[in-house]
Amino acid sequence: MTIYRSRDGLRHQFRDVLNFYYPACLDTATGGYVAQLDERDGHVYDARTKHLVATARGVHNFSLGVLADGPHWCEYAAEHGLQFLSNAHWDDERRGYDWLLDGRTATDRTRYCYGHAFVLLAGARAYQAGIPDARAVLERAFDVLEERFWEPDHDLYADRATPEWRTVSSYRGANANMHACEALLAAYEATGDDRYLDRAYTVADRFTREVTSATDGLLWEHYTEEWEPDLSYNEDQPRHQFRPPGYQPGHHVEWAKLLALLSDYRPAGWLRERARDLFDTAIDLGWDDDHGGLYYTVEDDGEPIVPDKYGWVHAEAIGASALLSRDDESYVDWYDRLWEYAQEHLINRRFGNWYERLTREHDRDGPNHGPEVEPGYHPLANCWLAARALEDDPDLFETDRERRD
Incomplete structure (x- = not known):
């Protein structure tokens, strides 16, 4: 039985991840965060590059630290990042968030829906945590998403636009x-x-439910302007960093998590049914029976395209299984199994941070030393969600007293 069925176990892992990034991540000269920390020992390999997603995720992470009654410095760290996000990343002339900075100088002003979504997430969590000016960040990000990316004819968001908003991809x-x-x-x-x-x-x-009916309910990643699946997209680049071809078990479990959360607020029976279906599909297609863990990308029959094991995939599966366990105790077994896998292979035993990527056989082929976008966001978010699930139904999890006894 995993130690992560207890509040103490989840709190310990949550703080380990925060402590890996703080205080090294604080850029006190330029502002914002230094996200480029080597995952093996924490040394800074790039102190200049500021990625919009990494900045927003950092604000989110430290705001969760406040909400989870974490270390006292979380509030300062969240406010520090939020000020940089709302000033340095914001292009007031063109009314959008810049994608990439060198210090405080924009080097890529492409407008990504993905990036603006994370600004909205950062503003929301910071507002929950009581960080000053967070509500304004939340509302501004939402306004941009609605005015620039929302397509009412499709009831979905477009993906990206040029810096001056003249052309939408x-x-x-x-x-x-x-x-x-x-x-x-x-x-x-x-x-x-x-x-x-x-x-x-x-x-x-x-x-x-609607778009994915074209792929028998599986979640394809890439679409045309009319939201038809583009099944040949990047087929010659199976290891593309952000847009690989194939089906991603990680996104199936991530959507399962979101549908389970949404069902808490909307009494629509399909939400939890579809959430279970997506999680089960991820396991059926993506679990490596020989070496353990979930593949990164697969064909529609489960044949791996990229068999690597990513930390974020398993963190999302943990969060999804915790939420699904509230209705079906069989998912507790997967919760345990995923944590055991993460402990054995994905969590840095020295510092407690999570490795980004392993080979199928769990070898580390060297860190990715490009601009960082994942400063612990996935494990922190899903530790927090698991703690919420524990509070919702403590009988599904071992209590702290039981664990001590």
């Missing part, structure tokens, strides 16, 4: 809409404003 992506749904749910939790919940429900319903 014909590419349509599942990932941007998934994270927009996540951020909208957080905005609803923070504010109680139904417009965020309504939009989250619309995106979830449209994508996970």
Whole structure:
């Protein structure tokens, strides 16, 4: 039985991840965060590059630290990052968030829905945590998403635009809409404003039930302007960093998590049924029976395309299994199994942070030393969700007293 069925176990892992990034991540000279920490020993390999997603995720992480009664410095760290996000990343002339900075100088101003969704998420969690000016960040990000990316003819968001907003790409992506749904749910939790919940429900319903009917309910990643699946997209680049071809078990479990959360606020029976279906599909297609763990990308019959094991995939599966366990105790077994796998292979035993990627056989082939976008966001978010699930139904989990006894 895993130690992560207890509040103490989850709190310990949560703080380990925060402690890996703090205080090294604080850029006190330029502002914002230094996200490029080597996952093996924590040394900074790039102190200049500031990625919009990494900045927003950092604000989210430290805001969760406040909400989870974490270390006292979480509030300062969240406020520090939020100020940089709302000033350095924001292009006031063109009214959008810059994608990539060198220090405080924009080097890529492409407008990504994905990035703006994470700003909305950061603003929502910071507002929940009582960070000053967070509500303004939340509302500004939502306004940009609605005015620039929302397509009412499709009830989904477009993917990206040029810096001056003159041209919107014909590419349509599942990932941007998934994270927009996540951020909208957080905005609803923070504010109680139904417009965020309504939009989250619309995106979830449209994508996970209607769009995916073209691929027998499986979640394809890449679409045309009319939201038809582009099955040949990047087929010659199976290891593309952000947009690989194939089906991703990790996104199936991530959507399962979001549908389970959405069902807490909307009494629609299909939500939990579809959540279970997506989680079960991820396991059926993606679990490596020989070496353990979930593949990164697969064909529709489960044949692996990229058999690597990513930390974020398993963190999301943990969060999803915790939430699904509230209705079906069989998912507790997967919760345990996933934590055991993470402990054995994915968690750095020295520092407690999670490795980004392993080979199928769990070898580390060297860190990715490009611009960082994952400063512990997935394990922190899903530790927090697991703790919420424990509070909702403590009988499904071992209590702290039982563990001590």
